[in-house]
Amino acid sequence: MLLTKEQLQFREKIRAFADEKIAPLATQIDLEQRFPTEHLPLLAEMGLMGMVVSEEYGGSPVDTVCYSIAVEELSRVCGSTGITIAAHNSLGCFPIFKFGSDELRKKYLPRGTKGGELLAFGLTEPDAGSDAGATKSTAEKKDDHWLVNGTKCFITSASHAFASIDTARTSDEPGVKGISSFILEKDWDGYDIGKKENKMGLRGSDTAFLHFTDVKVPFENQLGALGEGFKHFMITLDGGRVSIGAMALGLAQGAYECALKYAGGHMENGKPIGTTQAVQWQLADMATEIEAARYLVYGASQMKDAGVKYSKESAMAKLYASEVGNRVCFQAIQILGLEGFQTGPYPAERMYRDVKLCEIGEGTSEVQRIVVAREVLKSVMNK
Ligand code: COS
Secondary structure (H helix, E strand, O other): OOOOHHHHHHHHHHHHHHHHHHHHHHHHHHHHOOOOOOHHHHHHHOOOOOOOOOHHHOOOOOOHHHHHHHHHHHHHHOHHHHHHHHHHHHHHHHHHHHHOOHHHHHHHHHHHOOOOOEEEEEOOEOOEOOOHHHOOOEEEEEOOEEEEEEEEEEEEOOOOEEEEEEEEEOOOOOHHHHEEEEEEEOOOOOEEEEEEOOOOOOOOOOEEEEEEEEEEEEHHHEEOOOOOHHHHHHHHHHHHHHHHHHHHHHHHHHHHHHHHHHHHHOEEOOEEHHHOHHHHHHHHHHHHHHHHHHHHHHHHHHHHHHOOOOHHHHHHHHHHHHHHHHHHHHHHHHHHOHHHHOOOOOOHHHHHHHHHHHHOOOOOHHHHHHHHHHHHHHHHHOO
C-alpha cells in the first residue's frame, strides 16, 4: 500500500524501536505472565502513549494511519505490548481528550502521555458484554459527589492504570439512555482490583476485574454530558476497533515473517521447502490476505482523520483483519511444523494464542457483523 514519506519514516522508526527494545522481552513476559513495567518509560519517550492527544496535554499526535502503524509494528513483535498501547491510547486517552473538560484533560492526560502512566477503560461487566447497554454499575448523586458501585471485568491494564474511564447508570431509564461515564482513580476508597486473569494469550498484558464499592467521585469527574455514556463509548470503540484490526495485522505479519524465513531456509529433500508449490501457495494467500487487511485498517484510519462516519469501515477492518490474523497464524504454524508448535526462535505459537483476542475484544466478530449489517441494510430497510 502506498504511504506518504512521513508515514514510511514513522514505520521505520517504530519498527527499529520494537525490534530493539520490545522484541527481546516478548517471549519471556509471555512465559512468566509478567507485565513489563520497564517498557512504559520507553514507550512514553517514543511518544507512543499520547498518539491521539494534542501537544497541549503532553501528547505526540500522529495521523490515524501512523497510529495504526505503531500498533501494528509493536504487535508484530509482541501482542501484549500492542494491546497495552492500543487500549491506553484508544480507550484511555481518546475519550478524555474527546469528551473531557479542559480541567479533566489537564488533570489526567499529561500523566498518561508524557508521564508514562496507563489509563484503562471499564465498560464490560459480568452481565454486559456484547450487550453493552445492559450495564448494571450505578452512579448516584450524593451531596457533593457521585457514589459509584459495580463490577467491571476483563479490563486491560486494570492493575497498572492510575485511573479508569468507567460507565455507570445515572438514571432508571432502561437501555442505553441512562448510561454516563466517569473518571475514577485507582487510589480512591472503594476502588478494588481483582486478581490477574490467567489468559490463553497476551499473557504479558494486564487483565483484571475492577470492583467499585461506594466510590466517591467528584462531580467534575463526570466525562461528557449525563446520559451520553453509551454514545460516547460507541464513538470510542469505533477508533478502538481500528486499533485491534492493526494489532491483528501486526500479529499476522509477525507470524507470516516466521513462516517465510523458515520456508527460505529449511531443507527437505535437498531443497528449501519454499520451492514446493504447496508452501508457495500458502505464503501467497497469507501475503495477499495480510495486504487486503492492511487496506481496510488504513482505509478506516484515513476516514477517521477525514472526520466522516466510519463505524462500518472500522467494524469491517476489525472483523476482517482479526479473521485474517487467525488464519495466517494458524497457517504459519503449519508451515513451521514442530518448530512452530513450540516456544523457540519462531514465536508463531505465541502469536497464534495472542491473535485470538482480536476476534473477541472490543466487540466480537459477531458484533462487528451486526454493525456492518445494520449499516448496509439501512439503504433498503428505511424506505
Ligand atoms: N457512533 C455514534 N453513536 C452510536 C454509535 C456509533 N458508532 N453506535 C450506536 N450509536 C448510538 C445510536 O445512534 C443510538 O442513538 P439514538 O438512540 O439517539 O438513536 C444509540 O447509540 C444506541 O445504539 P443502538 O440502538 O445501535 O444500540 P444497541 O444496544 O442495539 O447496540 C451493539 C448494539 C451490539 C452494536 C452494541 O451494544 C455493541 O457494540 N456491543 C459490543 C460492545 C463491545 O464492543 N464491548 C467490548 C468492550 S471491550 S473495551
